[in-house]
Amino acid sequence: EKYDLFEEGVVTPHLAPTGYLGTGQVGYFLSNMKxxxxxxxxxxxxxxxERGKITPFPGYEKPQCMVYAGFFPEMASNYEALEKxxxxxxxxxxxxxxxx
Known part of the structure; x- marks a missing residue:
């Protein structure tokens, strides 16, 4: 997927726009991701x-669901409220x- 990048920065106690993220930094970015x-x-x-210049994080695997739960409304008429x-x-x- 392609996204437009509007801002990137580091996370301190607040979001601090820097225009770049370095290795090991905890960062954020703002984009048009829906x-x-x-x-x-x-x-x-x-x-x-720049794809060829970037090495993805080794060993990355998509997170797996670990907790499963079933939810049901007490009354069938509340189903839409639960879904919302x-x-x-x-x-x-x-x-x-x-x-x-």
Whole structure:
């Protein structure tokens, strides 16, 4: 996938824009990525045209689900409210996955 990069920087107690991220730095970037689920912890991002200069993190594997739970509304009429609440969590927490 391709994304436009608007800002990048390091994480101190606050977000500090630097225009670059160095090896070992804890950083962030702002882009036009539409879903939090398009990126995973450990993913390697690079500037288009520099792919050959970048070595992905060795041994990266997509995180596996470790906790499974079933949720059901107490009353069938509350199903839509439960679904809306779960969708809200999915928007902000990339570690949560959901299957119908």
């Amino acid at each position: 879903s939090i689920h398009d990126a995973h912890i450990g993913d390697t991002f690079y500037i288009e045209g 609440a779960i969708q809200s969590v999915l928007l902000t927490d990339g570690s949560v996955s959901f299957q119908y």
